[in-house]
Amino acid sequence: xxxxxxxxxxxxRLPRYLQALEHMLQQGCTVTSSKELGEKIGIxxxxxxxxxxxxxxxxxxxxxxxxxxxxxxxxxxLKVDRIWDMALIGAGNxxxxxxxxxxxxxxxxxxxxxxxxxxxxxxxxxxxxxVLHTSMMIETIQTHQIKIAMLxxxxxxxxxxxxxxxQAGVKAILNYAPITLTxxxxxxxxxxxxxxxxxxxxYYLD
Amino acid sequence: xxxxxxxxxxxxRLPRYLQALEHMLQQGCTVTSSKELGEKIGIxxxxxxxxxxxxxxxxxxxxxxxxxxxxxxxxxxLKVDRIWDMALIGAGNxxxxxxxxxxxxxxxxxxxxxxxxxxxxxxxxxxxxxVLHTSMMIETIQTHQIKIAMLxxxxxxxxxxxxxxxQAGVKAILNYAPITLTxxxxxxxxxxxxxxxxxxxxYYLD
DNA sequence: CAAAGGTTGTGTAAATTATCACATCCTGAA
DNA sequence: TTCAGGATGTGATAATTTACACAACCTTTG
Ligand SMILES: NC(=O)c1ccc[n+]([C@@H]2O[C@H](COP(=O)([O-])OP(=O)(O)OC[C@H]3O[C@@H](n4cnc5c(N)ncnc54)[C@H](O)[C@@H]3O)[C@@H](O)[C@H]2O)c1
Ligand SMILES: NC(=O)c1ccc[n+]([C@@H]2O[C@H](COP(=O)([O-])OP(=O)(O)OC[C@H]3O[C@@H](n4cnc5c(N)ncnc54)[C@H](O)[C@@H]3O)[C@@H](O)[C@H]2O)c1
Numbered sequence: 358x359x360x361x362x363x364x365x366x367x368x369x370r371l372p373r374y375l376q377a378l379e380h381m382l383q384q385g386c387t388v389t390s391s392k393e394l395g396e397k398i399g400i401x402x403x404x405x406x407x408x409x410x411x412x413x414x415x416x417x418x419x420x421x422x423x424x425x426x427x428x429x430x431x432x433x434x435l436k437v438d439r440i441w442d443m444a445l446i447g448a449g450n451x452x453x454x455x456x457x458x459x460x461x462x463x464x465x466x467x468x469x470x471x472x473x474x475x476x477x478x479x480x481x482x483x484x485x486x487x488v489l490h491t492s493m494m495i496e497t498i499q500t501h502q503i504k505i506a507m508l509x510x511x512x513x514x515x516x517x518x519x520x521x522x523x524q525a526g527v528k529a530i531l532n533y534a535p536i537t538l539t540x541x542x543x544x545x546x547x548x549x550x551x552x553x554x555x556x557x558x559x560y561y562l563d
Numbered sequence: 564x565x566x567x568x569x570x571x572x573x574x575x576r577l578p579r580y581l582q583a584l585e586h587m588l589q590q591g592c593t594v595t596s597s598k599e600l601g602e603k604i605g606i607x608x609x610x611x612x613x614x615x616x617x618x619x620x621x622x623x624x625x626x627x628x629x630x631x632x633x634x635x636x637x638x639x640x641l642k643v644d645r646i647w648d649m650a651l652i653g654a655g656n657x658x659x660x661x662x663x664x665x666x667x668x669x670x671x672x673x674x675x676x677x678x679x680x681x682x683x684x685x686x687x688x689x690x691x692x693x694v695l696h697t698s699m700m701i702e703t704i705q706t707h708q709i710k711i712a713m714l715x716x717x718x719x720x721x722x723x724x725x726x727x728x729x730q731a732g733v734k735a736i737l738n739y740a741p742i743t744l745t746x747x748x749x750x751x752x753x754x755x756x757x758x759x760x761x762x763x764x765x766y767y768l769d
Numbered sequence: 770c771a772a773a774g775g776t777t778g779t780g781t782a783a784a785t786t787a788t789c790a791c792a793t794c795c796t797g798a799a
Numbered sequence: 800t801t802c803a804g805g806a807t808g809t810g811a812t813a814a815t816t817t818a819c820a821c822a823a824c825c826t827t828t829g
Contacts, residue, residue, distance in 0.1 A: 418808085454660040537582075547763060562710055610817070
C-alpha cells in the first residue's frame with residue numbers, strides 16, 4: 358500500500374483532519390463522513406477520501422468513518438500515538454507562553470528541557486521546568502535523546518543555535534525566529550511567523 | 564500586466580522574499596540575484612523570477628535586482644507600505660507575548676486595541692495599551708476602522724468572537740486557536756498552530 | 770569597440786495536484 | 800428478501816504548479 362512516497366502536501370493536511378476529528382470526538386460525535394469533515398475544515402470530500410486512502414481503507418461504504426478509529430489511525434500515521442519530548446530554546450516572552458501552553462501535552466508533545474543564554478533567566482522555573490544554560494545544551498539534549506526543538510531566540514542567533522541543535526542530534530525544529538535556517542537533508546524545519554501570515558492577508562485588503 | 568488573477572500560492576511566497584530581502588538590506592547588501600535569494604530561502608531561481616515577473620520587470624539583466632528597490636516594490640504589492648492597526652483578542656499568556664512583540668511595528672503592523680472578557684484582565688496595561696472589555700469590542704473596532712484582528716482566545720469561544728469581529732467590519736483574522744473558523748468569502752483567515760507543524764514533522768521521524 | 774560572462778523575463782514542456790464520476794458496498798426499511 | 804439511499808475508494812481527467820531552456824540584454828574588461 359505504501360509503495361511510492363506520499364507527497365508532503367498530503368502530510369500537511371493530515372494534522373488538520375486529526376484536529377477536527379479530535380474536536381468531534383470531544384463533542385461525542387462517533388461517526389462522520391468525508392462530506393461532513395470537509396465542510397468543517399473547508400476541504401473537498403474527494404480530497405479527504407483520496408488522502409486517507411493512501412494509508413488504507415478506514416471507512417465503511419454507506420456509513421462513513423468511525424471517529425475514534427480514524428483518530429487512532431491518524432495518530433499512528435503521524436506518530437503521535439506516543440509522547441515526544443521537546444527542547445525549548447529561548448525563555449523570553451514567547452518562549453514562556455509556549456512553555457505554559459497545555460495544548461502540547463494533550464497532543465503528544467512535552468516540553469522537557471528549556472535553555473537560555475541569559476544568566477538572569479537560568480535557574481528560573483517555568484511550568485515546573487528549570488531553565489538551563491545553553492552551555493549545557495548539546496550534552497543534555499544528547500543524554501535525553503531529544504529529537505524535537507522549538508526555537509524562540511532572536512533571529513541573529515537562530516542559525517548558530519540551530520547548528521548546535523543538529524550537533525546534539527535534533528531532527529525536527531519548529532522555528533519562531535523570522536529567518537530561514539540552513540540544515541542538512543535529514544533535519545526537518547517548520548516556520549511560524551505571524552508577519553508572513555499577516556502580509557499574506559493584507560495583499561487582499563484595500 | 565495584472566490581467567488574470569495571480570494564484571494564492573504565489574502570494575504566499577512574496578512575504579518570504581520580502582523577509583529575506585529586508586534581512587539583506589539590514590546587512591548592507593544592495594544588489595542580489597534570483598540565484599542568491601533562492602539559495603537563501605530554498606526556492607529555485609526560476610520560481611522567484613517567474614513570481615516577480617507577474618508584477619513587472621524589477622531586475623536588470625546581467626546585474627540582478629536592487630535590494631532596496633525590490634523591498635519597496637514588494638511592500639507596495641503586499642500593501643505593507645503603510646501601518647495597519649490591529650486588534651488583539653485574548654490577553655492571556657500568548658496574547659501578552661504577542662502584544663510585546665516588536666516585530667510587528669517594524670513590518671507595518673501595530674497592535675492598537677486589546678480585548679478580554681475576564682474582568683481581572685480588563686484595565687491592565689500591556690505594552691502601553693489598556694485591555695478593554697469585550698462588551699466594547701464591536702463598537703470600538705468600528706470606530707477605529709480596524710480591519711485586522713489576532714485571535715488568542717480559547718478554542719471554545721473562537722467562533723463566537725469571530726462572528727463579532729466580522730460584525731465589526733474586520734476583514735482579516737490571524738487565528739491562534741486550534742479550530743477552523745467559518746467566515747464569509749470576503750474575510751480572510753490564516754492559522755497559526757504549533758501542533759499542526761509539529762505533527763507534520765513527527766511523520767518523518769522514526 | 771568587441772567579446773565574455775552573467776542574469777533577467779518568459780514561452781513551453783513536465784510534473785504535480787485536485788476534481789470528477791462511478792462501480793462497489795453497506796445499512797435500514799418495507 | 801429486496802430495494803432505495805448514501806458513502807467509500809479509485810481510475811481517469813482536468814487544472815494547477817514547477818522546471819527547463821534560451822533569446823535578450825547589461826556590465827565589465829581588454
Ligand atoms: N513574541 C512574539 O509574539 C513573537 C512572535 C513571533 C516571532 N517571535 C520571534 O521569536 C523570537 C523570540 O521572541 P521574544 O519576544 O520571546 O523575544 P525575547 O527577547 O523576549 O526572548 C528571547 C530569549 O532568547 C534568549 N537568547 C538570546 N540569545 C540566546 C542564545 N544564543 N541561546 C539561547 N537563548 C538565547 C534571550 O535571553 C531571551 O530570553 C524572536 O526571534 C522573535 O522574532 C516572537
Ligand atoms: N500559549 C501558547 O503558546 C499557544 C500556542 C498555540 C496556540 N495557543 C492557543 O491560543 C489561545 C490562547 O492561549 P493562551 O495560552 O494564551 O491561553 P490563556 O488562557 O492564557 O488566555 C486566553 C485569554 O482569553 C480570554 N478570553 C476567554 N474568553 C474570551 C472571550 N470570549 N473574549 C475575549 N477574551 C476571552 C481569557 O480571559 C484569557 O485571558 C488558545 O486557543 C490556545 O489554544 C496558545
